[in-house]
Amino acid sequence: MSRRISYLLGLVLLIALHLGLYSHTFTAKGELDKKARVNYVLPAEFSRVAALDFQGLAADFQLLQGIFFIGDKIDRQEKITALDWDYFTRIIKAVIKLDPYFYDTYHFSTGMLTWGSGRFQDAIDILKYGRQFNPDDFRFPYHIGFIYFYFLHDAQKGAQYFEIASKIPGAPPILASLASRLAYYKGNYTFAINLLQRMLSAERSPEIRQYYQKRLTALQGALLIEKAVQKFKIDFLRLPDSIQELIDKKILETLPQDPYGGEYILLESGRIYSTSKFANAPQKKTTAGSTADVGE
Amino acid sequence: MWPLISVTFLEGVRSRILYGIFLFAIFVVFLSIIFANFFMQDLGKVAVDFNLSAISFAGLLISASLSVNLIAKDLDKRTIYFVLSRPITRVQYVWGKYLGLLTVFLFAYLLLTGISCLVLVYLKSEYVNYFGSFNWLAYLQAVYFDFIKIMVLNSIIIFFGVITTSSFVNLLFTVSTYVVGQSISDVIHFISTGRGQESLAPATAQLITVIKYIVPNFEAFDFKVISAHGMLVSASEFGYFTLYGIVYSVIVLCLAAMIFKKKELL
Known part of the structure; x- marks a missing residue:
């Protein structure tokens, strides 16, 4: 009887050891693979x-x-x-x-x-x-x-x-x-928003959906402000001095947030752009010819 | 010859290896439910890829395990004397074994196709918007041509089976023929390009041209990619590829029967 109990106990210990070793090897190997990624x-x-x-x-x-x-x-x-x-x-x-x-x-x-x-x-x-x-x-x-x-x-x-x-x-x-x-x-x-909405509706991966959604929100914010600028121009026959003026004149209720963490800015042409250039900060430097082109 | 066909069929379906392979293939078929979820739009295509690959791989495994041992086992266990002592000629023996094997494959393919169809019906109902290019006929077309491929491959196994008494040597020859047959069209294509003509000696290129008529073009029966996208071949192409498979198999079996007729059984 005691032999059977010690056998079972040993087996339980071995299983516990296996689980510990498995999770360690899983993470450790993952880190090693990342360091030595051949990208071939x-x-x-x-x-x-x-x-x-x-x-x-x-x-x-x-x-x-x-x-x-x-x-x-x-x-x-x-x-x-x-x-x-x-x-x-x-x-x-x-x-x-x-x-x-x-x-x-x-x-x-x-x-x-x-x-x-x-x-x-x-x-x-x-x-x-x-x-x-x-x-x-x-x-x-x-x-x-x-x-x-x-x-x-x-x-x-x-x-x-x-x-x-x-x-x-x-x-x-x-x-x-x-x-x-x-x-x-x-x-x-508007054009980019339409395409992003199409891509989003066809996308199933939550991570990629989130990625597109972030850009969509940023562009929707810019479009909202641009439309307010157009209304301001019709009402006052000039461009506003700043985005703040749109809020002061009650044309825009609140200023939309740029999900990339930047601030929306009013260009001389009346177009709206963002200091984030609609890109995540770490990616900004590395992506040649990045999406900064979007609003130009 | 009928008794030989039915005995081969019964011997095949009673094999435990066959059921092991079935379990493996069914596991891969069900795996398609999980893997399809990793993709975005063409879920139908991914599901079909998995299901067709499972059936095709099962066919290859059955060939490599069951078919390869068929004649070798008869020779090894001396049961061939018992068979040939009956009113069965050696030619009938070769054809009987081959046709018996085909019935085993027919049984396996029908079973696996049935199960894979159930999985596809489930996936299609679950992700109805992501099965745009899916076509049942195209799916069955790929299974059909895979069966033709197995038909040709098994004629080669029988051929090598009568030449060599060792099932391992038979397996080596068969695998080599399969790999060469599967890649021959890519090699021919490479030779036809400028780069291929420059890098290959004329004699090698000529040798490959000869080989292409000897080794079966297995790629001709691979309709998995186009079928996964719901494309169908024309009736004439369908007939042409089928006829190619049948004619090649008949030639190989005739040669196998001729060799076996002259073979000395010790």
């Missing part, structure tokens, strides 16, 4: 062959690797360096070669490479590659048009792609008239 992506030419007839599954796992890599950094609000974005871009370019029809790859990478890192040309290249395989999907020319128009300030190319998108069955009817109205929308936050 298997070239698609190789992974295509190595995946044998499981290319679709290989693409899923590789995209998951990219989502977790960037998602984890966003979640922890860590600095995303240029090298990190290089690594992420390489993953995406490998995934689209494994499965060029997989829309999640384009959806996620376009959002991250434009709003997140300002790598507009990479985003366009990825979308153009996807368009070759998905010619009946309006979302590809639509997103390319948006990047040209909104981020690269090329209204002509933007209009060209919106027109292509509008002719594809299933495209929203608004696209048909959008191409001709691009000049009006130039630099208008």
Whole structure:
């Protein structure tokens, strides 16, 4: 009897030891992996062959690797360096070669490479590659048009792609008239808000939703103030001296908060911008050609 | 030949290995419910990838365990003498074993496809907006072509099975043929590019061209990626790929039967 009890006791002790060791190795290995991250992506030419007839599954796992890599950094609000974005871009370019029809790859990478890192040309290249395989999907020319128009300030190319998108069955009817109205929308936050709302409605990951929601709130705040500036201009036939004047004259009830921690500022043109440049402080320095371009 | 087919079928379905493989495949199929949640829009595509891969991998595992041992076991346990003492020719033996194996695979594929369909029905009802490109016909199309792939692979296993008495050597030859067959179209594509022509000696390129007619093009039966996106092949392509699989298998089995006819059984 006592032998059985000591046997059970020993087993319980061993299980407790196992649990302790497991949680230690789990965290310790995670930290070690982070320090020694190789950031190497298997070239698609190789992974295509190595995946044998499981290319679709290989693409899923590789995209998951990219989502977790960037998602984890966003979640922890860590600095995303240029090298990190290089690594992420390489993953995406490998995934689209494994499965060029997989829309999640384009959806996620376009959002991250434009709003997140300002790598507009990479985003366009990825979308153009996807368009070759998905010619009946309006979302590809639509997103390319948006990047040209909104981020690269090329209204002509933007209009060209919106027109292509509008002719594809299933495209929203608004696209048909959008191409001709691009000049009006130039630099208008409404346009970006519409796109962000579309992306948000299609997004399922809570971390990425939060990421888009933050930007959406910031742009909605800027738009609210801009609309108040327009009203002020109609009422007083001049631009306000400061945003505070909008509140003083009761045109704006309260000043919206910039979720990035900056302060909204009134530009000479009457446009509204923020001292945060609509970007998280740690990312601001590292993202070349960052989203500071947005409101220009 | 019918008794041989039914005996092979019964021997196959009674195998414990088969049920182990079933459990593994069913586990992967159910794993798709968890993994699909990590993605944003094409949840249907991810679910189909998992389910098709589980079925395909199960097919490969059954081939590597059950099929490879089939003839080797008969030779090893001397049961082949008992079979051949009956009014069954050696040619009938080869075909009977092969067709018996196919019935085992048919049973396995029907069972796994049925279970995976249940999982997909559940996922589709749960995430109805994220199954936009999903198409049942396309799904069944991929399973069908995977079965054709297994049909070809098993004819090769039978072929190597009559040449060698060792199941391990048979496995090595079969795996090599599968890997080469799966990647041959990529290699051919590489050769056709400028970079490939520069880096490969002309003799090597010619050798690969010869190999492409000998080794089956397994990639021709891989419709998993396009089926996951709901795309269907045309009727003519469907017929062409099926015919290619059947013709290749028949040739290999005829060769296997010819070799087995002349083989000295000690």
